[in-house]
Amino acid sequence: MGALAHYFERAGIATTQVSLVREHSEKIKPPRALWCNFELGRPFGAPDEPDFQRRVLLETLNLLERTDVPILVDFPDLPLGGSDGEENLEGWACPVNFGSGVEGIDAETNPTGALKQEMDLLRSWYDLSVEALRRTTVGISEVDLEELAAFIIAFSQDDTTPPPRTDLHIGQMVGLAIDDLKAYYFEAATAKPGRASDKELADWYYGETVMGKVLVELSETCRLADDDLLNAMAIRKILPAHQQHLKKTG
Numbered sequence: 001m002g003a004l005a006h007y008f009e010r011a012g013i014a015t016t017q018v019s020l021v022r023e024h025s026e027k028i029k030p031p032r033a034l035w036c037n038f039e040l041g042r043p044f045g046a047p048d049e050p051d052f053q054r055r056v057l058l059e060t061l062n063l064l065e066r067t068d069v070p071i072l073v074d075f076p077d078l079p080l081g082g083s084d085g086e087e088n089l090e091g092w093a094c095p096v097n098f099g100s101g102v103e104g105i106d107a108e109t110n111p112t113g114a115l116k117q118e119m120d121l122l123r124s125w126y127d128l129s130v131e132a133l134r135r136t137t138v139g140i141s142e143v144d145l146e147e148l149a150a151f152i153i154a155f156s157q158d159d160t161t162p163p164p165r166t167d168l169h170i171g172q173m174v175g176l177a178i179d180d181l182k183a184y185y186f187e188a189a190t191a192k193p194g195r196a197s198d199k200e201l202a203d204w205y206y207g208e209t210v211m212g213k214v215l216v217e218l219s220e221t222c223r224l225a226d227d228d229l230l231n232a233m234a235i236r237k238i239l240p241a242h243q244q245h246l247k248k249t250g
Helices: 002-010 022-028 050-065 111-133 145-157 170-190 198-208 210-224 228-236 241-246
Strands: 017-019 032-035 071-074
Touching: 002 017, 002 022, 017 022, 017 050, 022 032, 022 071, 032 050, 050 071, 111 145, 111 170, 111 210, 145 170, 145 210, 170 198, 170 210, 170 228, 198 210, 198 241, 210 228
Parallel strands: 017 032, 032 071
Antiparallel strands: none
């Protein structure tokens, strides 16, 4: 969108946009952009935060008044969840408390077994979610979840691991696997009674589960891979902005 903005501006049409990847906007230099440190796919913040989302939209539109282009303005806040814009943590608990391991299986020495058991423990909550909502967003990869989990673990350890689908670029396959597995976990977690904030769910998923540990490893593998798409995914696709502190250092 940043590149297209330059063409519109040359035709006399003023443009503005929300940027979720600062590095891209710094290189493309769109005429006007509001950088929001949000999760990819949520340019206006978390769901059910109309006041917060309105603030983002107004800040973006207000940039149209600026003529000192190109400009890249930072939005100052992170979405916290809750319809009133405040973090609403009361009454919610993650559906399964995994602690440092899962039912006696060590995630360090047996990540495949630990992840499988973790997903099995979430199954009843996921089924409740599907029953209540009468829909699911799981399935975009067209690959069985257990096979996806095994692939993600294997790929995080060896980026030459063949993908479950050979009709897709390896980066596309990794991306679809990440999205399907995340959907499974989040739908299971939100079936638990009580309202969870967007950040609370993310802190649980990325920071407290076996899957989260696998994703940290996967992010590092993609960063070091000899593939531009995988390198790009390591920036923000695998771990969202507010979970970057989990990345390996050194």
